[in-house]
Amino acid sequence: MNQERAKERIATELDRSRHRSNGLTLDALDDEGLHAQHSPLMSPLVWDLAHVGNYEEQWLLRAAGGRQALRPDIDGLYDAFENPRSERVSLPLLDPVEAYRYNARVRREVLDVLSGAELGTAEETGDERSLLADGFVFHMVIQHEHMHDETMLSTHQLRRGAPVLLEPARGVRSLKPPVHEEVYVPPGSFTMGTDDDPWSFDNERPAREIHLDGYWIDTRPVTNAAYMDFIDDGGYENRRWWSKEGWKWRTGKKAFAPAFWTREAQGWSRRRFGRQEIVPPDEPVQHVSFHEAQAYAAWAGKRLPSEAEWEKAARWDPVAGTSHRYPWGDEEPGPRHANLGQRALGPGPAGRHPEGTSPLGVQQLIGDVWEWTSTTFHGYPGFDAFPYREYSEVFFDDGYKVLRGGSWATHPTAVRSTFRNWDHPVRRQIFSGFRCARNADET
Incomplete structure (x- = not known):
């Protein structure tokens, strides 16, 4: 250009x-x-x-x-x-x-x-x-x-009170649920991070080759319906599924469901920008903390992916043998690829935007909900703060967990497959969800 x-x-x-x-x-x-x-x-x-x-x-x-x-x-x-x-x-x-x-x-x-x-x-x-x-x-x-x-x-x-944000039309452009609930990512190396993306931040650099063992990853984020199964099975009451820190948070918070959810006689409702509505079962769950995501994954017999596993599933093209800027390639995000940029005031249904699917067959990696990973935020080997330490470096190795992929509220210029977000594991006001992974030798 x-x-x-x-x-x-x-x-x-x-x-x-x-x-x-x-x-x-x-x-x-x-x-x-x-x-x-x-x-x-x-x-x-x-x-x-x-x-x-x-x-x-x-x-x-x-x-x-x-x-x-x-x-x-x-x-x-x-x-x-x-x-x-x-x-x-x-x-x-x-x-x-x-x-x-x-x-x-x-x-x-x-x-x-x-x-x-x-x-x-x-x-x-x-x-x-x-x-x-x-x-x-x-x-x-x-x-x-x-x-x-x-x-x-x-x-x-x-904020409490009447709605003030205009609700855009939430029509579905295209919908194609995945054939399989999870896909296998074979062992091998891929390029993680970037050296030449002009929009990238210091914590996305430098690029390096990383070898990962084979693993399975969900083809879409965990939905509200799937998360309701966890709740209905007593997931919030069973200490077995929670880490020590997670159980301490859950009991102290008295958490019983994602933030803004209320149990009604006819099921679950939620408050969304001043509107009370029935929780749509087919949307990715959002407003969950890292601890809730980790507990659900344990209940499901899985785990959260590492950020390297997430990035490989999002970028790596096994046929071309290269890592792309986005799951669909290097073309900048458009409405057909992902739900980004406040086009709606919430995530779209699972299976939306099939044109944004990665070469490995993983959907909705960009947009809809930020996805928690198991990785504590840190600098890559060879990290060099630029142009100021307070953007990234001061947060390294201090308990912050990495989130990937952006949400429906993230602008297209502020997200890509290498972009790294981070937050405290207790945060729920952010537009956060997750997907699960498991080791290749697990059944």
Whole structure:
């Protein structure tokens, strides 16, 4: 892609991310709703709104553009590491109108920086550590805002009150349930991670060859119907299925089902963005913690896949002998491939998007629900923090579990088969589900 086309793409994606951010904040709630802390787990939405602008200013205007700070006085307010989420509501934050004007001012100057930027490839510039090489820093900021948009959706899910988000049509484009419940991934090596994806983060690098023994993996995420079987069989009451940490969490939380579920006379209902509805049996289960996913897998006689197993199932093409960017190849995600980008306010039914199936026959690896893996978040061998330690490195080996694949709320620019998400194993407000795996020698 030449520089002018690359700049046009960046400008378009910057506009899309801001349109989405404003839609989840200024267009959705009044001042009181934006300033309110709807859960101690989440920031007030007005904090997220100005934070994305401040992050953009720091990286695109100051670091990449070499310009003077517009609002250095607010840097401390919007520093995510200085201010825990539960304390942000008490900060002297910009009000919604101020935040909107500040963001708009930053964006005007950013587009000016973009017009004059040199976005040569790392090979052309001879500097793989350049913020501008391949447009890296712009890609980073775009993905950062979309990540906060997904976090804002989690806040909306935790919010009490009448629905405020427009419910898009949830028609099924194509539906083809898998013939088999699981597929066999033969032993062998594959390329994990990446060295050359211009949108990739430091924790996705460097690429390396990994050998895995053969294993079986589910062809689709665990559905609500399957998870109801676990509940009905006393899964939450039977200590046998839970790890020591998981049982401690379950009993302390008094968990009895996924978050937002309620048992009704006619079955299970759920609260979804202010709407109470019957739990659809054919959708992937979501809003489950790592501990719940691990317990279900044990009950089913299986386990959670490692992130290497998940990535091989998602990327590896045994015929071509290569690892693709996405399960279906290297083409960027479209509506026919995956449920992404808030096209709906929830996952689609299992078997949706057969055109997004991996060469091994595994479905819905991208989109619908983030999938818990058994892996603790860590750096790959040869990891090198770039451009700042606080994106990845400070979270390594601290009990965070890796999630893969993105959800219905994840924007297409912020997900690929190498992308790594991570969270505390107790988290349920995120749009998380899972699929199971088992060793090849298990029956």
